[in-house]
Amino acid sequence: xxxxxxxxxxxxxxxxxxxxxxxxxxxxxxxxxxxxxxxxxxxxxxxxxxxxxxxxxxxxxxxxxxxxxxxxxxxxxxxxxxxxxxxxxxxxxxxxxxxxxxxxxxxxxxxxxxxxxxxxxxxxxxxxxxxxxxxxxxxxxxxxxxxxxxxxxxxxxxxxxxxxxxxxxxx
Amino acid sequence: xxxxxxxxxxxxxxxxxxxxxxxxxxxxxxxxxxxxxxxxxxxxxxxxxxxxxxxxxxxxxxxxxxxxxxxxxxxxxxxxxxxxxxxxxxxxxxxxxxxxxxxxxxxxxxxxxxxxxxxxxxxxxxxxxxxxxxxxxxxxxxxxxxxxxxxxxxxxxxxxxxxxxxxxxxx
Numbered sequence: 232x233x234x235x236x237x238x239x240x241x242x243x244x245x246x247x248x249x250x251x252x253x254x255x256x257x258x259x260x261x262x263x264x265x266x267x268x269x270x271x272x273x274x275x276x277x278x279x280x281x282x283x284x285x286x287x288x289x290x291x292x293x294x295x296x297x298x299x300x301x302x303x304x305x306x307x308x309x310x311x312x313x314x315x316x317x318x319x320x321x322x323x324x325x326x327x328x329x330x331x332x333x334x335x336x337x338x339x340x341x342x343x344x345x346x347x348x349x350x351x352x353x354x355x356x357x358x359x360x361x362x363x364x365x366x367x368x369x370x371x372x373x374x375x376x377x378x379x380x381x382x383x384x385x386x387x388x389x390x391x392x393x394x395x396x397x398x399x400x401x402x
Numbered sequence: 403x404x405x406x407x408x409x410x411x412x413x414x415x416x417x418x419x420x421x422x423x424x425x426x427x428x429x430x431x432x433x434x435x436x437x438x439x440x441x442x443x444x445x446x447x448x449x450x451x452x453x454x455x456x457x458x459x460x461x462x463x464x465x466x467x468x469x470x471x472x473x474x475x476x477x478x479x480x481x482x483x484x485x486x487x488x489x490x491x492x493x494x495x496x497x498x499x500x501x502x503x504x505x506x507x508x509x510x511x512x513x514x515x516x517x518x519x520x521x522x523x524x525x526x527x528x529x530x531x532x533x534x535x536x537x538x539x540x541x542x543x544x545x546x547x548x549x550x551x552x553x554x555x556x557x558x559x560x561x562x563x564x565x566x567x568x569x570x571x572x573x
Contacts, residue, residue: 274448274449274572274573275448276448277445277446277447277448278445278449278463278465278491280506280507281452281461281462281463281506281507282461282498282504282505282506282507283454283461283504283505284503284504284505285503285504285505286503286504290452290453290454291452292449292452292463292570294449320449320570320572322570322571327453327566329558329559329562329566330566332455332456332457333453333454333455333456333457333566334453334454334455334456335451335452335453335567335568335570336451336452336453336570336571338571339570339571339572339573342573363573365573366571366572366573367573368573387500388500391500395498395500395501395504396506397506399463399491399493399506399507399510400493400507400509400510400537401445401491401510401537402445402510402513402534402536402537402538402539
């Protein structure tokens with residue numbers, strides 16, 4: 232098949248997906264400065280874990296793509312296999328209007344991702360990092376060097392394949 | 403060694419010892435005293451919300467079946483449509499071994515569910531309630547009257563279709 236035909240078919244499919252009612256289709260979102268694109272369908276992923284950061288007062292839910300979920304459920308996460316993508320959704324703390332001792336998600340802060348490709352990202356522990364801020368999903372970072380912030384913060388957990396999240400126990 | 407690490411290692415060993423594939427298939431699990439069966443595949447469901455109960459020191463993730471997720475993403479949750487199932491996974495608080503200000507899931511407490519069938523469950527606001535405790539999924543309750551505990555706790559949010567969870571904002 233010629234490149235032209237391939238491109239026409241690909242663009243038609245993208246058009247179909249974009250028109251299917253998804254308010255913010257991932258294909259509409261700008262790439263991160265390091266070239267990483269927003270992982271498609273991440274909101275549909277299964278849960279790996281959650282956390283409450285008492286220091287910066289945010290609630291987090293950690294999701295995984297199919298490769299990551301399979302590894303998490305099998306306990307094979309050190310190291311995570313190539314192709315794993317971990318997605319973390321972050322919200323500011325809010326108080327539940329009907330339960331004052333319940334901290335619940337308020338304003339959406341960002342969605343951030345770790346993508347495992349050991350060779351491609353060998354300079355950053357085998358992981359690609361990217362983040363999109365706010366409901367309108369603006370990519371984080373002035374230029375590709377933003378990943379050094381992410382990587383330096385994750386370096387203390389080098390012995391856990393650079394990942395803070397331990398999959399939460401489930402039946 | 404911290405409680406979190408001990409629990410993680412213990413749970414990993416339990417996972418290894420259990421049969422390959424699904425260690426605890428939902429079909430193997432005993433029904434609740436009111437006849438409700440453990441919803442199949444609930445761990446694969448998408449996220450609706452999360453919370454941190456500061457009073458009883460538990461972290462929670464709220465998932466939904468496809469009917470519930472469709473309603474949540476569309477903002478049509480008061481009332482939730484018949485066929486919605488909300489599933490809440492609950493863990494005891496633990497401290498992250500490498501980030502002392504991060505509260506993370508420790509021991510798994512229970513999975514509990516609200517099932518919307520307006521006619522069938524009209525005596526309890528249109529919702530069936532059920533809970534399974536621990537990794538070995540023991541149904542909660544001496545007899546079918548346990549639902550009165552659930553329902554009376556949820557009655558203060560009658561104006562929100564008896565549901566505390568507000569779907570977390572997402573792009």
